[in-house]
Amino acid sequence: MSDGALKASPLHDRHLALGAKMADFGGWQMPIEYPGGGVVREHTAVRSAVGVFDVSHLGKARVSGPGARDFVNSCLANDLGRIQKGKAQYTLCCNQSGGVVDDLIAYLRSDEDVFLIPNAANTAEVVSLLDAAAPEGVHVENLHQAYGVLAVQGPRSDEVLQALGLPTGHDYMSFVEADWNGGPVIVCRTGYTGERGYELVPTWDASRPLWDALLEAAAPLGGLPCGLGARDTLRTEMGYALHGNELSPTITPIQARVGWAVGWKKDTFWGKDALVAEKAAGPERVAWGLLATSRGIPRAHCVVRSDGEVVGEVTSGTFSPTLKNGIALALLTPTVEEGQDVVVDVRGRDVTARVVKPPFVKVDVRQS
Template sequence: MTTEDLNTDDTGASGRPGLRTSPLHERHVALGAKLADFGGWSMPIEYAGGGVVAEHTAVRERVGVFDVSHLGKARVAGPGAADFVNRCFTNDLRRVGPGRAQYTMCLDKSGGVVDDLIQYLVGDDEVFLIPNAANTARVVELLRAAAPEGITVTDEHDRYGVIAVQGTRSDEVLKSLGLPVGHDYMSFVQAEWEGEPVIVCRTGYTGERGYELLPRWASAPRLWDALLTAVQDEGGLPCGLGARDTLRTEMGYPLHGNDLGPDITPVMAGAAWAVGWDKDTFWGKGAVAAQRAAKESRLMRGLVATGRGIPRAHCAVLSGSEVVGEVTSGTFSPTRKQGIALALLDRSVAVGDEVVIDVRGREIPAEVVKPPFVEVSVRED
């Protein structure tokens, strides 16, 4: 999903009945946010007085705070819960210990990606999951159908908010609230803020140093207020999901529905690193193992526009007169100040090759590159 695909309303309200709202919805309205439908949730794209480019730049240079409470939350608990989850999803939970997080994928039988998600290993008997908003119910349904006796799968979508603090000054923001900082990338700690529990995760979707905080739903507004004040004290901004999209694209991070999906497997998306190939089993293993061995599928590459224009999803990519691929995500890079894209390309196309992107009948020259498109100022690891 890209910002151009969203149903927006400049008045600050979603304008569409039936959309779910985060615990911070009234805060967004008060800040003059432009809201849109993200996976059935009314969420901010950008804020009045900011805008996507300003918010993006705040994260790259200072710090920003995002509401991502639309993301799903689910808990798998019971004897052997970790082993059960490990038999379902692609990555290998045995590579990490309690208190660690891991990127993984839920596949269908054909190897297509039902969802990509973060799994938090609480212990042998408990795993906490963060799926994408629109896919949470499906992931929970699949897990419940496969769960052995004694293991419960609970949809906790409305139990927690999720607030992301991202950028080079993120540690200073959390320190000012007395929250823990400095733990390893892809780890999490249980903490308290003003007597309320909050999970502090060293995770994010921007490439910059940052944290994702999970307060209880009811306490999320107070925490947002405090974080926003601290972010503004550091010269930062509240940031919408428009900036989140440009930030993640600059890093080459995939978005489900664009760069991952039923027709785009981990092998095609360049996400084979998140597959535990040595595991005895996981959903869809046979299909993706066969595809990996065949070495025939298209592969995800980066494109940098060398001419004026902005690539968009579904634009054809040509080499000479031959169509050699299709853009899956495209945007304007505020950091590079030029168009960038992720694209599925034939294996005959190599990094360094020159191609053309057909944007509504206008040909834009581009170079094939290996993401990320930018060098972040503070490395995740």
């Protein structure tokens, strides 16, 4: 059941039973926070112990058939040739002007099987673009409601998975196709919090018993169910881009500082010509972090000024539970430098901030 036209995750009834505050997120009714302490408590649990997230609103798609890997590689920005079977890769679907239609994770199962996890609101468009470009014999399937996605994040995440007999300890950005409770589940060592953790992809119906088991295993470790509010504060502390904020059809990978996810040496990918030209000329705006130095919390779309002149705009802003301070991500003119002091206009009130390079919180996500 969902309100209005909003889609519901396979765990919708679980969230309601826990008293979660629900909201529209990319066309899906998803938990923002749970009672008993809300975002700050859930954020702290992830940084200190473990948190379990329902992120089943994320898309799922499959590209299969002879040459599937090469086809996807000719479309998406990162270079699938850099990884081997069993590895996952952060990549970008760009438009011809170099803007980002979506950022997504590609799971390389074989040369003929690539599993994709796009963002919720962009899944249909990504699937449509790939399907329209696919050569004969390559099939593109939208599997958005065939699978759930559960994220187990935090320094004690391994212990939670081990309690369920699931594989742990594999390399960062690699995945294992496992069996749990008689059904398949993909266990990938990645996440969106900066902490050590895993993302699990079970079938839609298997998401419910898996969620229950994960919460039961996490509770004795100080773990909590966590909503998308904590997911946002955690990713902002790490400086991770969110599509629709730091990335969009009008914001390029170069501007967002995710040019590392572009396979510059590849022969072709969508938007390559525009991105090569922008790289050569230099971007007109660049992503930075802002650390508030006076009381106040910068928010998205707040204007940023230096010496009275507009130098950019906040793309994401929040209160950092770890730092107990206002933080933000912003697109600023190339003249702005690290360490520079700027002023953010927060509803007509000036909040001073220092330009910094994220992450705001130092976490070694690759630690094994």
